[in-house]
Amino acid sequence: MKTIQSAMLLGLVVLFSLGCKKEPINNLSEEESRIYITDHDSTINFSNFHTFNVSDSVAVIQNGGEFHRLNATDSAYIDAVKNLMQSMGYVYLAKDQNPDLGITVNRILSTSTGVISYGSYWDYYSSYWDPFYWGFPGYGYGMPYGYAVYQITEGAVSVDMVDLKDAGNSGKLNIIWTGLIRGSGIYNPDVAQSQVKALFDQSSYLNKSL
Numbered sequence: 177m178k179t180i181q182s183a184m185l186l187g188l189v190v191l192f193s194l195g196c197k198k199e200p201i202n203n204l205s206e207e208e209s210r211i212y213i214t215d216h217d218s219t220i221n222f223s224n225f226h227t228f229n230v231s232d233s234v235a236v237i238q239n240g241g242e243f244h245r246l247n248a249t250d251s252a253y254i255d256a257v258k259n260l261m262q263s264m265g266y267v268y269l270a271k272d273q274n275p276d277l278g279i280t281v282n283r284i285l286s287t288s289t290g291v292i293s294y295g296s297y298w299d300y301y302s303s304y305w306d307p308f309y310w311g312f313p314g315y316g317y318g319m320p321y322g323y324a325v326y327q328i329t330e331g332a333v334s335v336d337m338v339d340l341k342d343a344g345n346s347g348k349l350n351i352i353w354t355g356l357i358r359g360s361g362i363y364n365p366d367v368a369q370s371q372v373k374a375l376f377d378q379s380s381y382l383n384k385s386l
Contacts, residue, residue, distance in 0.1 A: 206359065212355070212375055213355065213358075214354065214375055217351075220352045225276040225339075226267060227274075228275050229269055229270065229271050230280075231280045234281045237283070239286060253368045255368070256368045256373070260372055264385055266384065278349070279336065283363070284331065332356055334354060334357070335354070337351065353379065
């Protein structure tokens with residue numbers, strides 16, 4: 177009995193210490209949680225591009241499917257791209273005016289489902305607790321269910337730049353620059369400007385005014 181009580185006490189101490197342990201990632205603000213990734217075609221001289229157009233809707237890519245939509249957040253990201261491109265020295269043109277660059281804004285959603293099994297957990301840890309404490313000597317612990325199903329949806333925003341200038345010669349639309357934003361609170365019209373700016377700031381070679 178003393179051995180069981182000691183094990184119980186040790187288990188409680190361990191659980192309490194784990195519960196009180198500070199996890200740095202849990203203390204991050206939404207802004208601190210965000211990741212910005214950019215990449216580009218290193219063979220491209222971006223000084224050769226002067227005009228651009230931005231798609232008038234956002235492509236939502238979810239689990240292999242795609243559809244287009246335009247809500248307040250989508251509009252905010254499109255406007256942010258347009259404003260920041262102009263601030264970097266590019267001229268906005270309509271699609272039928274043959275712009276050099278075509279820019280798309282995309283929302284990428286990925287939903288995954290998983291299963292957590294409690295069976296092995298309870299088989300192991302229930303041995304530390306004595307049913308005698310509840311007045312049921314000789315009994316063991318059981319669990320009426322052995323697993324839980326969870327579902328997680330992760331999201332990101334991407335901005336892609338397509339070379340329209342060379343499309344007629346190459347016969348295809350080549351993506352020459354891409355930026356990706358991941359993290360908490362990115363689907364918010366209030367942060368769209370700062371999120372796109374972070375991508376462009378990370379790609380100084382795009383800025384014609386420097």
